[in-house]
Amino acid sequence: MLDPAILLASALNGLTTGAVYALIALGLTLIYGVLHIINFAHGAALMVALYGVYFLHRGPGLDPYLSLPVMVPAMFVAGYALQRLVIGRASHGKDENVLLVTLGIAIVLENLALFLFKSDTQTIDTPYTFSTVSILGAMISVPKVVAFGGALVVAALLLLLIRRTDLGRAIRAIAKERQGARLVGIDVEHVFAMSFGIGLACLGAAACFLLPTYYVNPQVGNGFVLIAFTIVVLGGMGSFAGALAGGLLIGVVESLGGLWLGESLGQIGIFLIFIAVLLFRPQGLFGARA
Amino acid sequence: MTALLDIDRLRGGYGRVQVLRGVSMTIDAGEIVAVLGANGAGKSTLNNTVSGLYPAFGGAVRFEGRDITRARGTDIVAAGLIQVPEGRRVFPNLSVLENLELGSYRRGRTRRTQSLERVFTVFPRLRERTAQRAGTLSGGEQQMLAIGRGLMAEPRLLILDEPSLGLSPLLVEEVFALIGQLNREGLSILLVEQNVGQSLEIAHRAYVMENGAIAFHGTPAELLGNSDLKRAYLGI
Incomplete structure (x- = not known):
């Protein structure tokens, strides 16, 4: 039988990873919930953000956490421009077009990265990469604790924005009633682009929290985006609280699964839960009451 | 004195289908003006073209003297229409x-x-x-x-499109009473309705639309005094 201390350490570790998953899934939820588009470019955008953090470290020697004020606005602007200039124009109001456009963007970004940076996996060294802190007797890596706290702060700010500001109200209004939104003078195309920008800004933050303990290569986004999609469905498509809870849950399940079944089979647990939820609660854990 | 809203030979529609074939109408400050007509006469198209949701094909819309024919919907809301x-x-x-x-x-x-x-x-x-x-x-x-x-x-001007649609007769009474009250407090109202009787009770003037054009315009008394008109357009 497993030592409870190892179990605890594994669960806490999973919680830290889960918070970053949640952050990535929150961006996806925002884009799905408002624009009703499944953003296939989400993983590629995360990859771009990770390279951004990587090169800011390798070039000007910027610490990944100090890259936050650069990467978050940069990803926001990139997302805003992408929606306004590319996705919005190419979609002609058809959701299936948007799907293909985001898929195309993902392929272009990944292959550009392959061409420019080669397929080598890159990591960065920081003074704190290997430092640990003891929590309830379990040794947890310091950057993972920072990532956990940071991801929760960003998630809280996002929820506040969605619930308490006029922009957040407009975002939610447009999700259900575009014509009504136009009639109160909401600039629908602008709010679409803001949503996409904020969704990618979440990735900018996630990248800064991830890189100290993770790596970057042109395909790095794929693994994350698969998990993020799972979380979005698990949480109940378009529910922010659901994405947050789902992310944390998936992180813990993955970590504990890895403990019992070994690293490579650890993700089995995620998809078992996923299938169970689809079978017994298809609206998701926090799905909107239809 | 310039009208609050001045619609001048407005043409418009959806895509390439023309619905409005030269609509002219004015609304002065403080008025309730009713726009009546059967389903498909172009009443909602008129609203949505004036509100900037659909592009005008031709003609002009002036609001408080300002040309808003090609203004964005957000700017039209900002102007108070x-x-x-x-x-x-x-x-x-x-x-x-x-x-x-x-x-x-x-x-x-x-x-x-x-x-x-x-x-x-x-x-x-x-x-x-x-x-x-x-x-x-x-x-x-x-x-x-x-x-x-x-x-x-x-x-500055409130356009109400079919406010009585789908309401029980009692609620219809209540809504119309409220519209009258808002108007007495100084609000200018463009009332687009199929409910002819109650609209004419509170309106100062009325326009009757047919096939995307104005078929008649005048006071409620003139409209109700003309039996041909009543039969042809209003079904009463």
Whole structure:
């Protein structure tokens, strides 16, 4: 039988990873919930953000956490421009077009990265990469604790924005009633682009929290985006609280699964839960009451 | 004196299909003007073209002397020309309070608290339901919310598109009484309706639309005094 201390350490570790998953899934939820588009470019955008953090470290020697004020606005602007200039124009109001456009963007970004940076996996060294802190007797890596706290702060700010500001109200209004939104003078195309920008800004933050303990290569986004999609469905498509809870849950399940079944089979647990939820609660854990 | 809203030989429609074939009408400050006509006469197209949701093909729309024929919908709202659409179009997933707050998204944001108080005075029932999701309101309450949301923008002219649609006769009475009351408090109203009788009771003037053009215009007394007109266009 497993030592409870190892179990605890594994669960806490999973919680830290889960918070970053949640952050990535929150961006996806925002884009799905408002624009009703499944953003296939989400993983590629995360990859771009990770390279951004990587090169800011390798070039000007910027610490990944100090890259936050650069990467978050940069990803926001990139997302805003992408929606306004590319996705919005190419979609002609058809959701299936948007799907293909985001898929195309993902392929272009990944292959550009392959061409420019080669397929080598890159990591960065920081003074704190290997430092640990003891929590309830379990040794947890310091950057993972920072990532956990940071991801929760960003998630809280996002929820506040969605619930308490006029922009957040407009975002939610447009999700259900575009014509009504136009009639109160909401600039629908602008709010679409803001949503996409904020969704990618979440990735900018996630990248800064991830890189100290993770790596970057042109395909790095794929693994994350698969998990993020799972979380979005698990949480109940378009529910922010659901994405947050789902992310944390998936992180813990993955970590504990890895403990019992070994690293490579650890993700089995995620998809078992996923299938169970689809079978017994298809609206998701926090799905909107239809 | 320039009219509050001056629509001059307006042509418009959807895509390439022309619906409005040269509509002219004026509304002066303080008036209730009714636009009547059967389904498909072009009433809602007229509203949506004036509100900037559909592009005008030709002609002109002037609001308080300013040409808004090709203005963006957001700028038209900012100018104070507010439409309460057919079918209410409230935000079903937002609370009553949030719906009202968004009414002052583009215009009147700085006086949001005062406007809220005014709307709650006009519609006391909304005050009891501020936290309720708008989608769970009854049809009559949703209509009041839609009008309240329009009032939040401090309209210079309020366009009401079929406010009586789908309401019980008792509620229709109530809504029309409210429209009359808002007008007496100084609000200019363009009332687009199929409910001829009650519209003509509160309107100062009326236009009758047919096939995308104005077939008649005059006072309610003139309209009701002409039996041919009543039979041909109004079915009464």
